[in-house]
Structure formats: structure tokens, C-alpha cells
Amino acid sequence: MIKVAKFGGSSLADANQFKKVKDIILRDSSIVITVASAPGKRFSEDNKITDLLYLSYAHLKYSVEYTKMFVHIEDRYAKIKKELNLKLNLGKEFDKIKSKMKKGMNKDYLISRGEYLNAKLLAEYLGYTFIDAKDIIFFNFNGNINIEKTTRAIEEVFKCNSKIIVPGFYGSLPNGEIKVFSRGGSDITGSIISRAINASVYENWTDVSGILMADPRIVDQPKKIDFITYNELRELSYMGANVLHTNAVAPVKEANIPINIRNTNEPDNPGTMIVNNNYEILEEHSISPITGIAGKKDFSILSIYKYPMSEEPNSLLNILEVLKKYKINIEHISSGIDNFSLILSSEHLEKYLYEIIADTKKLCNSIEIKVVRDISLIAIVGRNMVHKPGTSGKLFAAMGNNGVNIRVISQSSDELNIIIGVANENFEKCINVIYNNFIV
Incomplete structure (x- = not known):
């Protein structure tokens, strides 16, 4: 070795x-x-x-x-x-x-x-x-x-x-x-x-002695993650979990080399192993459906309404071109028959909000635009959620039982993560509710 x-x-x-x-x-x-x-x-x-x-x-x-x-x-x-x-x-x-x-x-x-x-x-x-x-x-x-x-x-x-x-x-x-x-x-x-x-x-x-399952500034003494896949790490890092430089992952991931996060001040602690999905010992450490929780505050929901939008396929393309013009990244997209909503960074959106609205209305006739501010996005990440039926239902029930209204829901097709949007004021409460219902 x-x-x-x-x-x-x-x-x-x-x-x-x-x-x-x-x-x-x-x-x-x-x-x-x-x-x-x-x-x-x-x-x-x-x-x-x-x-x-x-x-x-x-x-x-x-x-x-x-x-x-x-x-x-x-x-x-x-x-x-x-x-x-x-x-x-x-x-x-x-x-x-x-x-x-x-x-x-x-x-x-x-x-x-x-x-x-x-x-x-x-x-x-x-x-x-x-x-x-x-x-x-x-x-x-x-x-x-x-x-x-x-x-x-x-x-x-x-x-x-x-x-x-x-x-x-x-x-x-x-x-x-x-x-x-x-x-x-x-x-x-x-x-x-x-x-x-x-x-x-x-x-x-x-x-630090490895990667924690949640931010210790929000959750009291969260558990350490023993094994995490590179894909899970990517999801958590994107949502604010700072572990190591993003560009440090690709070279070792492609070569199937594990990364071991260790603590110089606690050298006997095994820390966290970051591995590919095919790592042999991974299944022995696959108990909880959730690997980790991370989130970020201060997003906005930009909702576009038009009737009948379903008959005008260029509507989404037009708004994407407008956002590209102002160099604004889209976090998530959700849609209905005659509307779609874009989740955007509030900081970036506010700089050009009125220009974006004006340009969008110019490209798309007879539309209505609404903006909802002060939204937090929280990612629940876990490679085992796909094998645990009812995870989403348990999550939504926990939110409802604790009086947290979910404004946005997004789940990847591989069921690696579920992202929910809540009001900023519920950010810390929401993370604690998830942790206490799935991990403790």
C-alpha cells in the first residue's frame, strides 16, 4: 500500500x-x-x-x-x-x-x-x-x-x-x-x-475528524459519516457542506482512489472515507437511508405564468436566454401545465430583477411574473434512499407535524437526494427535524 x-x-x-x-x-x-x-x-x-x-x-x-x-x-x-x-x-x-x-x-x-x-x-x-x-x-x-x-x-x-x-x-x-x-x-x-x-x-x-452528517452549528453534536460516495459528497458540497476543494475530487474519483479525511489532533480516529459506489466495504456501512443533510439560505422563486403555455414550447427557452444574458445560474426548475418556477440566488437575481422582468415580458406576450423571496434550500442526501420505500412520505410528514410549510420539492431520478425549499425562518428548525427523524 x-x-x-x-x-x-x-x-x-x-x-x-x-x-x-x-x-x-x-x-x-x-x-x-x-x-x-x-x-x-x-x-x-x-x-x-x-x-x-x-x-x-x-x-x-x-x-x-x-x-x-x-x-x-x-x-x-x-x-x-x-x-x-x-x-x-x-x-x-x-x-x-x-x-x-x-x-x-x-x-x-x-x-x-x-x-x-x-x-x-x-x-x-x-x-x-x-x-x-x-x-x-x-x-x-x-x-x-x-x-x-x-x-x-x-x-x-x-x-x-x-x-x-x-x-x-x-x-x-x-x-x-x-x-x-x-x-x-x-x-x-x-x-x-x-x-x-x-x-x-x-x-x-x-x-476535523471526518465529515459530519449535519452542520454542528445547527445540530447539536451530529454523528460522523464513516463512508460517503463521491456522488453524495458532490451533492452535499454543492449545498454548502465545506469539506475539501471541489476540484480535488475528479483526479482520484476517476482513478478509483479513496480519500480519507483525518484529524491531525486525533490521529487514531479513522475519519471519513470518500469512495466510489463500487467500493467493496460500502454495503457494510449502509444502515441509515440518509447519509447527510446540508442547505443554504437566501434563494428566490421566480414564477412565470402564461395561458396556454403548454402550446408555446419556447417560453422556457426564452427565459433561460434572458438569465444567460445576465449570467444567473438556475438552481432548480419546477413546472405545471401553464407555469414554471425557477429557483435562483437572491443576491444575483436582485441585481437585475427589473431588467429580467422587462426582457422576459418583451419575449413572452401576456405573461404574469411573481417573485417569492427568503427561501432556503435543504438537501437530504443518501445512497440508500432508493432502497427505503416511504422516505419521502416520512420526510413530508415530519415537516407537517412540526409546522414547516414546504414551498419547493425536487428529487433526482436516481433518488440520491431530495431537495426541499422552506422559508428562511424555518431553515435551522427544518434541518433539526430531519436529523432527529432520520438519524438520531
């Missing part, structure tokens, strides 16, 4: 966390490549190094003094180095960075130095080989990863080195310039590397 392990910012925030990471890596000989993030917050009021680097760049851009703030970045690394008794020449490293800090500099280069320096320190601390991500993660000029070139480079490095530390979050463009992923991109680095070396497992170490 071979593993790739990615450690997030909270896992490498200070020297004490470095020690925990070292213990985890050294006791598991199957971890062959480790991906390091930049130092995260040590406490709630602290700053992430990456945030400070973004701020430093903004100061440069607008000709604002940045040196005093940059000292905080240097001090964080100096403290880690001192407490771990390391020898890395941080002065030389920072001199090189500061020599490039001028207006018009490569923003991505500066922002990526958080991961670069942390990986350097971790490599020395473990006695492992440091490999710069710019030498193995390659972007095309359009921002997409050059998979073939990247895979070849990773395979070549892996052949020549047994234990490797790689900084996450960035790679290089064809001209050699540094290019970063979007925030949280160290997850993607680990995923790409896992696929390239055909890892048995991709471990993603953070500060």
Missing part, C-alpha cells in the same frame, strides 16, 4: 503541530509523498499566512507600506524554525522574496511562498526530500493542468526518491512563472499526485 498525505494549514500552524505531523508520518511507512500547506491559524484571532501574503500584495499594488506586516510572516517561520531546532536559512529565502516585491510583480509567486517555505521546513524536520511543486505540477496557459506532462514529472521524481515533501497550492506555467490554484488548492495538489503514482489512499489531514 502507498499513500499520499496532505496536511492543511491548521495541521502545520506552529512547531507543536509539526511534531504531531511528524509522529503521524513516521508511524505509517506507507505515506510516501506528503503535501504541505502554508501555516494556518493557531487560534481564532490569528491570521493565516496566505491571507497575510494576499494582503502584502494588495499593499504593494496600491503603494501602501507593507514591511511591518511582512515582519509577522517572517516571525511565524522563524519561531517554527527555532522551536524545532532547524537550520534552513530563512534570511536568504526571505531576501529572495523581498527582492521581487515591487509593483507589478507576479502575484502568484508571492502568494505561493507560504506553502514553499513550510514544505522546506517540514522536509528538513523529517529528513525527507523537498521537491518544488513548480517542477512537477504544470499548467497550460489557459489555466488547466497539463496532465500528461505533470504525470510524467511526478512518476520520474517518485522513481528516484522514496520519501518526498511537496508544497501544495501551486505549479508553473509553460514560461516557468508560478501559477496558483484557487484557495484551498493544496487539496488539488495531493489529488493530482495520488493519481499520478496510483496511490492506494489519499489522506487529507485537517482539524
Whole structure:
């Protein structure tokens, strides 16, 4: 078995966390490549190094003094180095960075130095080989990863080195310039590397012991999910469950490599395994019809009425063209014989509401448009719902018994999820009702 392990910012925030990471890596000989993030917050009021680097760049851009703030970045690394008794020449490293800090500099280069320096320190601390991500993660000029070139480079490095530390979050463009992923991109680095070396497992170490069945800010002490499929994760993530970077899923999913979400502060907790539907052990962990619950507030229902709409098939096409013009995504569509309703983000809709109404009425004669605001969408996700008759009925009965009026209902044909829309004021109550009726 071979593993790739990615450690997030909270896992490498200070020297004490470095020690925990070292213990985890050294006791598991199957971890062959480790991906390091930049130092995260040590406490709630602290700053992430990456945030400070973004701020430093903004100061440069607008000709604002940045040196005093940059000292905080240097001090964080100096403290880690001192407490771990390391020898890395941080002065030389920072001199090189500061020599490039001028207006018009490569923003991505500066922002990526958080991961670069942390990986350097971790490599020395473990006695492992440091490999710069710019030498193995390659972007095309359009921002997409050059998979073939990247895979070849990773395979070549892996052949020549047994234990490797790689900084996450960035790679290089064809001209050699540094290019970063979007925030949280160290997850993607680990995923790409896992696929390239055909890892048995991709471990993603953070500060939570896996994925929870509901938001702990809404449900008191929700249970942990032991096993979840990639498809279920996609549904929950889209509805607001923040677990890992969305783009980190595709490389390992396609290669049928599980992701294991683990807690650096509770290393003996098995965490959550994210797997494909064909994962052998999945059926042993298929008890509850519901895997997880997630939701988001502040949607609007845009309802279009016209008689006889059923005889004018272009009505829906016309409104879709209008929404495309204003770059507004549609969350869900429901329809009747002479009407259809679109669920849209209130924030995006309100910017262009009157323009959308005017354009729609111009394209579709004799129509009526209604807008209902302050709607929350809640997704009930579970691979086992298809095997549990009566799940929908139980859900609707629970809502009715607790005085929650359902404004929107949507269910996928594979019965992987049921999405309901309720008033914002019932959002938290609704999630608790679902959890208490299906999971507790």
C-alpha cells in the first residue's frame, strides 16, 4: 500500500503541530509523498499566512507600506524554525522574496511562498526530500493542468526518491512563472499526485475528524459519516457542506482512489472515507437511508405564468436566454401545465430583477411574473434512499407535524437526494427535524 498525505494549514500552524505531523508520518511507512500547506491559524484571532501574503500584495499594488506586516510572516517561520531546532536559512529565502516585491510583480509567486517555505521546513524536520511543486505540477496557459506532462514529472521524481515533501497550492506555467490554484488548492495538489503514482489512499489531514452528517452549528453534536460516495459528497458540497476543494475530487474519483479525511489532533480516529459506489466495504456501512443533510439560505422563486403555455414550447427557452444574458445560474426548475418556477440566488437575481422582468415580458406576450423571496434550500442526501420505500412520505410528514410549510420539492431520478425549499425562518428548525427523524 502507498499513500499520499496532505496536511492543511491548521495541521502545520506552529512547531507543536509539526511534531504531531511528524509522529503521524513516521508511524505509517506507507505515506510516501506528503503535501504541505502554508501555516494556518493557531487560534481564532490569528491570521493565516496566505491571507497575510494576499494582503502584502494588495499593499504593494496600491503603494501602501507593507514591511511591518511582512515582519509577522517572517516571525511565524522563524519561531517554527527555532522551536524545532532547524537550520534552513530563512534570511536568504526571505531576501529572495523581498527582492521581487515591487509593483507589478507576479502575484502568484508571492502568494505561493507560504506553502514553499513550510514544505522546506517540514522536509528538513523529517529528513525527507523537498521537491518544488513548480517542477512537477504544470499548467497550460489557459489555466488547466497539463496532465500528461505533470504525470510524467511526478512518476520520474517518485522513481528516484522514496520519501518526498511537496508544497501544495501551486505549479508553473509553460514560461516557468508560478501559477496558483484557487484557495484551498493544496487539496488539488495531493489529488493530482495520488493519481499520478496510483496511490492506494489519499489522506487529507485537517482539524476535523471526518465529515459530519449535519452542520454542528445547527445540530447539536451530529454523528460522523464513516463512508460517503463521491456522488453524495458532490451533492452535499454543492449545498454548502465545506469539506475539501471541489476540484480535488475528479483526479482520484476517476482513478478509483479513496480519500480519507483525518484529524491531525486525533490521529487514531479513522475519519471519513470518500469512495466510489463500487467500493467493496460500502454495503457494510449502509444502515441509515440518509447519509447527510446540508442547505443554504437566501434563494428566490421566480414564477412565470402564461395561458396556454403548454402550446408555446419556447417560453422556457426564452427565459433561460434572458438569465444567460445576465449570467444567473438556475438552481432548480419546477413546472405545471401553464407555469414554471425557477429557483435562483437572491443576491444575483436582485441585481437585475427589473431588467429580467422587462426582457422576459418583451419575449413572452401576456405573461404574469411573481417573485417569492427568503427561501432556503435543504438537501437530504443518501445512497440508500432508493432502497427505503416511504422516505419521502416520512420526510413530508415530519415537516407537517412540526409546522414547516414546504414551498419547493425536487428529487433526482436516481433518488440520491431530495431537495426541499422552506422559508428562511424555518431553515435551522427544518434541518433539526430531519436529523432527529432520520438519524438520531
